[in-house]
Amino acid sequence: MRIADTLKHANWQLILAAPVAAGILHICATLAAPYLTAASAYSRLAPGLPVNSMQLLTVSAPGAEPLPFMSPDARYAMCRFDTSGGPVTVSSTLPPDLGWSLTVVTPQGDNIYATASVPSRPTPVSIVLVPSEEAFLGVTPEARGIARDVQPPTAVSATRGIVVVRGPDKGFSYQRHVEAVLKDARCTARSF
Amino acid sequence: MERRHVPSLSALTPVHVGLHRLQKRVAILIGILGDWAAFIGAVLILGLGTSWYMIDVGTRLTTEQHGPWVGWTSAGRADADPYTRAHFARLGTLQLTTEIALTYLAYTDSDGNRLHSSCDYNVEGREPGNHWWSLTVFNDRGDLIANAAQRHAYTSESIALRPDGTFAVTLAREASPGNWLPTGGAGRLALMFTTFDSVTPMLGKSEAQPKQLPVIRRVQCR
Numbered sequence: 001m002r003i004a005d006t007l008k009h010a011n012w013q014l015i016l017a018a019p020v021a022a023g024i025l026h027i028c029a030t031l032a033a034p035y036l037t038a039a040s041a042y043s044r045l046a047p048g049l050p051v052n053s054m055q056l057l058t059v060s061a062p063g064a065e066p067l068p069f070m071s072p073d074a075r076y077a078m079c080r081f082d083t084s085g086g087p088v089t090v091s092s093t094l095p096p097d098l099g100w101s102l103t104v105v106t107p108q109g110d111n112i113y114a115t116a117s118v119p120s121r122p123t124p125v126s127i128v129l130v131p132s133e134e135a136f137l138g139v140t141p142e143a144r145g146i147a148r149d150v151q152p153p154t155a156v157s158a159t160r161g162i163v164v165v166r167g168p169d170k171g172f173s174y175q176r177h178v179e180a181v182l183k184d185a186r187c188t189a190r191s192f
Numbered sequence: 193m194e195r196r197h198v199p200s201l202s203a204l205t206p207v208h209v210g211l212h213r214l215q216k217r218v219a220i221l222i223g224i225l226g227d228w229a230a231f232i233g234a235v236l237i238l239g240l241g242t243s244w245y246m247i248d249v250g251t252r253l254t255t256e257q258h259g260p261w262v263g264w265t266s267a268g269r270a271d272a273d274p275y276t277r278a279h280f281a282r283l284g285t286l287q288l289t290t291e292i293a294l295t296y297l298a299y300t301d302s303d304g305n306r307l308h309s310s311c312d313y314n315v316e317g318r319e320p321g322n323h324w325w326s327l328t329v330f331n332d333r334g335d336l337i338a339n340a341a342q343r344h345a346y347t348s349e350s351i352a353l354r355p356d357g358t359f360a361v362t363l364a365r366e367a368s369p370g371n372w373l374p375t376g377g378a379g380r381l382a383l384m385f386t387t388f389d390s391v392t393p394m395l396g397k398s399e400a401q402p403k404q405l406p407v408i409r410r411v412q413c414r
Contacts, residue, residue: 014231018238021231025239030274033247034281041286060336062344068334069285069297069384073326073345098348099324099388101292103268109280111268111289116388119322164286168324168388170349 034108041067042107045162049080052088052189054163056182072169074099075178079163079187083131089153090163092185094123095177099168102185104129106161113156126153129163163187247278254279258405260304261296261385285334288386298383299332301408307381309337311413312364315383317406319357324348324388327406329363329373332380339374346371361406383408 034040044067049055058064060072081088094100100117102125117123165185167178246254254275256263266272267280268287280287287295300306301313315327328345331337336344351359351371362368363375363383375381385405 011227011231014227018231018234021235022238022242025235026243029240029243030247030278033243033278037281037284039284040281041284044284045286061342062336062338065334065336067284067286069283069330069382070334071326071328071345071384071386072336073328073347073386098322101288101388103288105268105286108277109268109287110270110272110277111287111291112270114268114289114292116292162286166288168326168347168349169345170347 040107041109042105042162045078046080049078049162051080051082052187054079054165054183054185054187056179059169074169075167075182077165077167077182077185079185080161081129081158081163081187081189082160083129084159086189086191087131088129089127089188089190090129090186091124091126091153092165093181094125095181096120096122097168099166100181101164101166103164103166104156104158104161105164106158112158112161113154128153128155129158129161130155131159132157246275247282250275250279256294256296258296259302260298260300260408261405262298263290263294263296265290267295283334288388293386293388296385296405298385298408299380301410303410305410307363307383307408308413309365309375309378309381312362312368312411314409314411315361315363315406316409317359318404319348319353319359320387320404321389326384326386327351327361327373328384328386329375330382330384331378332382334382337374337376337378339376341367341372341374343372343374346373359406362411364411 048066054077057066057076057078059075060066060070079088079090081090090102090104092102094102094115094117096119097117098119100123102113102115103111104113104127105111113127115123115125165182167182169175170178250262250264254264254266254273256265264276264279264287266276268289269276269291298307307313319325324347326345326347329337330344346359346361351361353359359371361371361373363373363381365375365377367374
């Protein structure tokens, strides 16, 4: 009798609206979450990285970790790029080994370009970061009737982000080799 | 027999009538406010609660679970779902795309007990094919644990394997023979296992070969 009375007097409009409103709130909260966090990887790394220049990071150590869950199982060279002033050229040659990678990461954490080394051969990487894929980067050698002797760089559209070159830590004996490869990575701004 | 005193109509003054009406209106207002409070509470709990769960814990739609190990299947990808993006934005980590590497985190042992530095653990596994991999111990906030040996991780290149290709790593405060990762007085622990496959996409591979991630066994607690 009491239950029937309660159901009779229940505000069914509000009861039906609750899951709909909760769904809307769920979607909004989920989509807003990446923008509401004050400590994303990009915001933590960006202040310590010069713009459009590759920098070798020190080995991750207790109390001096650049990011949470950043393992000292690898050494990193990073370049914070900004293509608003012109394209940025990135080049590196990953050695014929396992565990090397070069990634282009957006401020939201997406890998918009990623390549990894293979054990059978060196992996040369050459990319041009441009603000828009439609950006005019000059007349190509082919258009001027000149044969190109090197493979053209891959164009990747991105305004801001970080280029990460990762070299696996193989112990003290290989430390210099790993550092030399990371130091060879280039990140250079060009004008339009 | 007791007789109730019922005031006659003539005894109801305008003040009584006014108070009665006010009482009824207040009751209606309280009812409406109660309905709205319940509505707002339900919306907040349902909306924010489910969002938090999907972002923080994840479901089968977004994660891959192997025993205590949890890996987010779209981590670092440009086409990642909003939950994965939000998860790693909150965590503040720089993820490698799952197209080349998969990272698993474990906060519990294989029996579901929280990993803690007051206990010793034995992590046993087999090399995951011809891939580069690493096993790192952190506290549960993702910080490295300070120790005199300056040892925080083992990789496929630094670990001592058994003749049959399996490995065992001891997580303990005190030094231990073999592969030992010091846990100090870190409190709650987290283990990270990263496999790096440059040849085959990790997600495609998961369907063909079931993954065998290390087993985490508690040895003893103090």
